[in-house]
Amino acid sequence: MKPGSLPAACAALMRRDLTLVWRRRGDALNPILFALIVVALFPLGVGPEPEQLRRMSAGVIFVAILLAGLLALDTLFRSDYEDGSLEQLVLSRHPLSLLLGCRIAVHWLTTALPLIIVAPLLGELLHLADAVRWVMVCALLLSTPLLSLLGAVCVALTVGMHRSGMLLALLVLPLYVPVLIFGAGACNAAQMGLPYAAPLLWLGAALVMALVVAPLACAAALRISLS
Amino acid sequence: MSGTDHHDRPALLEAQALAFARNDEPIFGPLDFALHAGEVVLIEGDNGAGKSTLLRVLSGLLAPSSGEIRLHGEPLTLARLSPQVALLSHQGGLKPELTALENLRFAAGLHGQRAGMSAGTALAGVGLEGYADVPTRQLSAGQKKRVVLARVLLAPVGLWLLDEPYANLDLDGIKLVNRLLERHANGGGAALITSHGAYAYTSGTPRRIPLQAHSASRTADTGAIDGAAAR
Numbered sequence: 164m165k166p167g168s169l170p171a172a173c174a175a176l177m178r179r180d181l182t183l184v185w186r187r188r189g190d191a192l193n194p195i196l197f198a199l200i201v202v203a204l205f206p207l208g209v210g211p212e213p214e215q216l217r218r219m220s221a222g223v224i225f226v227a228i229l230l231a232g233l234l235a236l237d238t239l240f241r242s243d244y245e246d247g248s249l250e251q252l253v254l255s256r257h258p259l260s261l262l263l264g265c266r267i268a269v270h271w272l273t274t275a276l277p278l279i280i281v282a283p284l285l286g287e288l289l290h291l292a293d294a295v296r297w298v299m300v301c302a303l304l305l306s307t308p309l310l311s312l313l314g315a316v317c318v319a320l321t322v323g324m325h326r327s328g329m330l331l332a333l334l335v336l337p338l339y340v341p342v343l344i345f346g347a348g349a350c351n352a353a354q355m356g357l358p359y360a361a362p363l364l365w366l367g368a369a370l371v372m373a374l375v376v377a378p379l380a381c382a383a384a385l386r387i388s389l390s
Numbered sequence: 391m392s393g394t395d396h397h398d399r400p401a402l403l404e405a406q407a408l409a410f411a412r413n414d415e416p417i418f419g420p421l422d423f424a425l426h427a428g429e430v431v432l433i434e435g436d437n438g439a440g441k442s443t444l445l446r447v448l449s450g451l452l453a454p455s456s457g458e459i460r461l462h463g464e465p466l467t468l469a470r471l472s473p474q475v476a477l478l479s480h481q482g483g484l485k486p487e488l489t490a491l492e493n494l495r496f497a498a499g500l501h502g503q504r505a506g507m508s509a510g511t512a513l514a515g516v517g518l519e520g521y522a523d524v525p526t527r528q529l530s531a532g533q534k535k536r537v538v539l540a541r542v543l544l545a546p547v548g549l550w551l552l553d554e555p556y557a558n559l560d561l562d563g564i565k566l567v568n569r570l571l572e573r574h575a576n577g578g579g580a581a582l583i584t585s586h587g588a589y590a591y592t593s594g595t596p597r598r599i600p601l602q603a604h605s606a607s608r609t610a611d612t613g614a615i616d617g618a619a620a621r
Contacts, residue, residue, distance in 0.1 A: 167546070175498075176500065179485065186487040246483060246485065246486065247482050251497070251501075254451070254472050257500075
């Protein structure tokens with residue numbers, strides 16, 4: 164790869180981001196611990212009856228993973244904005260949306276994918292039915308990239324503001340509602356023995372659309388934040 | 391490239407009636423100047439005169455409120471500009487967790503690198519041979535500035551926009567910046583550098599663009615103080 168070409172730029176960016184995650188690998192565990200604690204709170208709050216927990220398990224796990232993702236969102240562009248490397252990305256000769264797409268992909272790989280891997284374990288904590296487990300993993304595989312992409316647009320809009328954490332949550336959570344409805348809906352349908360393909364297909368369609376539109380929106384929002 | 395044929399060709403960078411205002415408050419301008427290949431031009435002004443903003447406008451990060459910027463005689467677009475310009479800004483753009491060499495390798499991947507130069511030789515070029523594997527978090531402010539200078543040196547571009555390149559540097563560092571600027575200009579490059587006047591570009595007599603603080607109230611205030619001092 165010739166230095167400065169588009170593939171080289173994307174590879175350099177992804178290598179940098181993975182190195183940064185590795186250097187801060189202690190932080191990388193935090194979303195998993197957070198989701199684990201949130202899920203563990205529910206049996207304490209609503210009582211340990213397996214039947215009751217099983218009914219709500221998929222929804223609880225979805226909400227826990229969604230909130231863990233929300234907390235991890237702030238790291239997406241914040242440090243890049245503060246140390247000036249965002250300027251360098253904007254000034255590069257390559258399409259900003261593609262570079263941001265790479266950045267979001269690494270962010271998903273390092274924050275959401277570990278959560279998906281522990282999701283079956285979280286299911287065990289709440290007596291999730293065996294039949295639902297793999298539907299849940301599929302639903303998470305489709306919905307977490309969607310959450311990352313939607314969240315990235317909101318982070319890009321708020322990154323120029325100080326202490327924007329609460330504002331970010333208020334912007335992002337309403338956008339997450341449809342994803343939650345379809346994702347948890349697929350799991351609930353599977354639990355009741357109903358067909359669950361339709362909500363998964365909706366999630367897939369939304370993901371394809373977000374993959375195309377969100378990086379462009381992110382790039383436009385970041386340019387505004389920088390000016 | 392000789393210095394005599396400047397005016398036969400369109401300037402590398404040209405500003406016409408360039409002005410920038412934030413929320414209707416003028417920051418600088420209107421400003422007219424031209425920068426030719428082989429030139430180093432110093433933008434002088436007090437704190438708050440709009441020097442950094444001017445560089446951000448010229449680098450394409452900010453859109454000017456009025457006026458025009460021309461690159462090689464044609465109107466500027468970000469797509470045409472970005473392969474030709476390197477910006478040194480206040481924040482630097484270094485990742486504190488990465489080593490100096492890793493930061494430069496990333497920059498080389500993103501922007502490309504000058505022919506015959508690598509991240510290692512660029513670091514040596516700014517006098518940081520022994521610091522390649524030190525995380526930039528552990529470097530001093532002046533050493534960080536040198537790493538950023540190495541990034542500018544490494545980028546395969548003709549136009550350098552350097553915001554306060556002398557800040558935080560020791561005497562050797564200042565000489566280094568002057569040497570790099572001189573070599574860049576002799577190689578047909580051009581540079582715009584800002585300074586609040588504490589340090590100056592020492593080789594030859596560079597052209598200077600004065601910038602004045604724009605706000606009417608601020609001018610009135612300093613006038614009053616000057617008046618008081620005179621009495």
